[in-house]
Every structure is written in C-alpha cells, then in structure tokens.
Amino acid sequence: MCGIAGYLSKGDDPEPVGRIMLDMLSSLARRGPDSVGMALYRTEPGHRETCWIRLPEDGDTAAHERRILTGLAVIAEVGPVQRHEGLLRVELATSADAAAIRAAAEGGSRDVEIVSLGHQLELVKQVGHPDGLERAFNMSGFRGSHAIGHTRLSTESRVDLTHSQPFWARGAADVATVHNGHITNYHRLRRLYEQRGVRFFSENDSEVIGVYIADQLDRGLTLEEALESSLDDFDGSFTYLVASGDAMGYARDPFALKPLIVVETDRYVAVANEEIAIRAALGTAGVAHEPSGHVFKLWRRSQLAAPVAAA
C-alpha cells in the first residue's frame, strides 16, 4: 500500500508542520511500516542552502564525513554540520549550483548520496515506524509552511534508507516527491534517463518520479505542466505528491487506483490516502473529497488568497 500525506498552510506565519506531518504519518503507518520520511519546508527563502547527505554504510564513518566536507569546502563555506543516524546535515553558503554541489559531495563515490538540497527543504527519512523518525530527528518542533510525508510498504525493492521516501527531485533545489503505487514503465523510463547520464541510487520505481519532474523543470516546464504531462508519461497505478519551496500538489493515474482524500479550508490544504490521517492531525474542519482519475492539482502559496484572520 504505502501511505502519503501532505499539508500546506495558506497563512504567512510558520505553523507546526513537523508535528502535523508526524501525526498524519503515525495514523497512516498501518499502510506501510517499512520506512518513513518527510520533506518539510521552512517559510524563509533566505535560509542557507541545506544539504542532507547519506553516508556510506561500510567503512570508517568519520573518514567518509571528513572526505565529504573537504569536497564541499572547495566550493562552499560550510556551516553547521550535524550527523543523525546515517545522514549528514550540512548548511552551505555558496553560489554553486546543485550539480556542482552534488559533484563536490558525492565525489564520484557510488555510496555517497545527496538526499536533498535547498534553501527551504529539510528531508529526513529512515527505516521503521514514525516514532523512530521522531526519536532520530526530533522534527515535531519544526515550524514552516508546508510538508509532504510517506510511510512505505515495500513491494518490489529493498527496505533500506536509500529506497525510502520522500525522494528529492534530484537536481531541482527544494523539490521533493512521495508516491503510492507502481510506475510500471519504470524500467523503460530509467533506461532512457540513464542513457542521458542520470544516476539512479535505488531500484525503487518511485525514484523515477523525482527524476522526471526535475527533467521537465530543466526543460523549462512549470511544475503544473510537469504534473500534467506525467499523467500520460507514467503507466501503472500512482497517486503522488510533489512539493517545492512555494507549492504542493498531486497527480493521479487515469484509473484512480490509489486513494487520495483532499480537505481544503480557508487556512490550509491537507491531503492523504485516508481521511483518518487528516482528522487525527487537524480535527473535523472541512469537507473531505476524493478527486477522480487522470487529474492533477497544484496549490501555490504565492497565488492563494490570504486566510481570513480569526475573529
């Protein structure tokens, strides 16, 4: 199955999106307890570039960390560094683009993976239940504007950190995806991208969604256009969510094979596979609605009417 959830505030003030996402994912964990993760967005766009990096599992971790930081220091002023489980969080002040940062950190190693990159995005994930995610990363206190999250039931690929979601749309700063379903033309799409030199880190079909979105953005499409074209370019069953620094949205396969419930109020938009997750995190406000198939929608914070102030 897999559980996916998203939340986007329509207001300007930071909201406890870490707590909201954790509550939603705890409610959905029944749909897949193999791994869990979330992509959280801070409101201030001027924050330093933040990079989450997966360290190699084998060998001397401290040495790996030193090598990565030395590589990054060539192109960036390296700010605070923290290590959480198998992930390294590094803040950078740099004018280098995503490709250059990736080259500097990954340094050609097969085992080092940039998990996320962006000024607003924090992307954390790990194997196991949402409770473990909170113990490892303590993200319940995170305040920001929006978030997407995932709990995984592995069906066709390994259960480990690399195969966990969300996936960063590798190369596109601040863009992340979560997916419920199967992309059945994954192998064909992957071959296509690999012929163009794109590197895949997992054998999880969901990884190709981020690669696809990043590629479409790179070609000059808007995120809306990328979502729309994906409806015909992907085969199989899919409900996936995408988020960027400013937006959150969904796309759904023509047969509407995977569930998606949407609740929109004047204060926020919440989406999840099951309404129970929205009610557990946010209470009874708003009417739940399930869209039909072959549809997409994107909410841009910059284009939403400001919510009516509470009386």
Add this chain to the structure above:
Amino acid sequence: MADAGRAGTSLEIGAGAGVEIVAAGVEIDAAVLPVRDVNREIRAALAGGAPVIVRNPGARHSLGVALLAPGQVTFDGSVGYYCGGMGDGATVHVTGSAGWGLAEGILSGTIVVDGNAGNSAAAAIRGGTVVVRGDCAARAGVSMKGGRLLVAGNAGYMTGFMMQKGYIAIAGDAGDALADSMYEGTVYVAGEIASLGNDTVVEVASDTDQAMLEAAFAEFNLPPPRHFRRIVAGRKLWNFEKHELETWRAAL
C-alpha cells in the same frame, strides 16, 4: 460475572465505557473505543430497538459493518473505508464524508452520506438504497446487483462499471467510461457525460422514469433533479461473436 462492571442502576444497564444512554437513544463515543467494540455496541443498541448516534467517528474504517437488523444509526462526522458494508436493513446516516467502499455489498437498508464518497461507493450492492448528497469518486456502483444509488452531485470515472441490476441516478455530471461493460441495470444522468463506456446505449428517459426518480430524490430531500438521460447495456458483449471482434478488442 463478565458484566459486573455494567450492573449498577437500571439506567446504566447495557452501557459500558464510551457508551451512554440518552433520551434519544444510545450515544457511543468512537474516540475511546476500538472499532470492533463500536460495532458491537451499535448492534446491541439496535437489538434493543434504540436509535444510535456515534460521536467522533474520526473517519475510522469499517464503522457500522454487518448491521443485520433494522434500526437508525447516525455517524456524527466522517467515516473511513467500508462504512455500513454487508448490511441488511439498518438505516445509516453519515453527516460527514465517506471513504472507499461505502455500503459495499448491502442486501437492504439505507445509507445516506451528507458529504462526498470515495471510490467504489455502493459496490456490488444487492438491494437497499445508497444516497450521496455530494460527489462520488471513481467506480461508484461497480458491479451493482440490485438496489439504487442516488448521487446529488457528480460521479467520477467508470461509474456503474459492470453493473448487473438496479439503478444509479446522477443529478450532476458523470466522468469518463460511464457504465463500462454493464450487463444490465440502468444509469440515469441529468448532467454532462464525459464519455460512455463500452457497449452502452443512451436513451431518452421516459416520463415514468423521470417521475420515479423525482420521487426518489424527494424522498431524501435532495434538490429536484433536471431531466435525466438513461444509459443501458448494448448487450453486444453478452455473447462472443467473431464478426464483432473489434468490439471485444476495444472492451478488453
């Protein structure tokens, strides 16, 4: 002495944690009980002839399944998957929305949802009435074997897929592949039809049909519908005919 905790005064007989007997019937707080206990308490109350109101359903799954006796149950909020499924006779009212598989396989009874329904509402029902005041998502009335489904709003992709008996009435618009590969039964649509499914025929609804549907909508205080069109099986897929191979290719 399994029921020791329930003895007490006569007023409290039959009441346990999360269950309260009120003037209007029995009130159950779903927030403090497992779904199995909620359903057990609903059945117990209905057996005693009392109407039931379930507070804080929280969109949990499988609420009110297999209610096999007449009686009145209200869910004060949204319900999750399979609400009211496998029922035979109860009248269920959901004041919020419903998830997948609403009223799946009911034999009789009535299920009314004030909000919207997720995929596969009224799937494979054999009788009874399912009413959705809002919209239905994909595959509402899939494989219906009797009964009726009234939708005051719009219905999504493949509504009435492979239905066999009974009718679906949609006051709003219908999505793509409407009534695809239906065997029998009737789908009525008052709004736009995005596209028809395989082997379907559109007919003008008769005055008798229209009067019957208007009465049905009035029965549940739904807004009076516009004039319906009627969609029935073309019956070309009933038996395999080699000279109709192209029809079969398209259908499969």
